[in-house]
Amino acid sequence: MSPCVFCDIVEGKIPAKIAHEDHLAVAFHDVSPKAPVHVLVIPREHVADLDAATPSQELLLGHLLLLAREVADREGLGNGYRVVINRGADGGQTVDHLHLHVLGGRPLSWPPG
Numbered sequence: 001m002s003p004c005v006f007c008d009i010v011e012g013k014i015p016a017k018i019a020h021e022d023h024l025a026v027a028f029h030d031v032s033p034k035a036p037v038h039v040l041v042i043p044r045e046h047v048a049d050l051d052a053a054t055p056s057q058e059l060l061l062g063h064l065l066l067l068a069r070e071v072a073d074r075e076g077l078g079n080g081y082r083v084v085i086n087r088g089a090d091g092g093q094t095v096d097h098l099h100l101h102v103l104g105g106r107p108l109s110w111p112p113g
């Protein structure tokens with residue numbers, strides 16, 4: 001059994017509300033949304049966190065960012081949105097598979113807690 005819940009989602013072993021899939025990435029709705037729209041964008045391949053990404057994954061990282069923008073557009077977030085990567089304990093990372101949060105649908109306060 002895979003130890004990674006997001007790898008399990010990529011492999012279809014556990015259900016998720018998929019927003020988009022392509023050859024490099026999967027986007028799905030967060031199971032515990034922090035805003036009216038809360039979608040996670042992840043690479044298909046297991047990358048533990050932003051620090052684990054290598055220069056050879058530069059195109060993959062760009063792909064994830066452009067996909068986050070596309071998800072925001074498709075979800076109707078023309079009034080604004082936020083893309084967040086939490087990294088490590090102080091960053092609030094709880095799942096060790098790189099993911100971009102796309103949050104929107106309400107005004108988001110700044111700075112974050």
Ligand code: AMP
Nearest residue numbers: 005016029030031032086092093094095
């Ligand atoms: P982070 O705290 O930045 O690591 O974000 C992890 C996010 O994954 C949280 O917002 C969780 O609600 C979300 N999450 C955890 N398990 C699942 C799941 N099975 N399906 C969808 N979202 C999940």
Ligand code: ZN
Nearest residue numbers: 004007046097
């Ligand atoms: Zn994984």
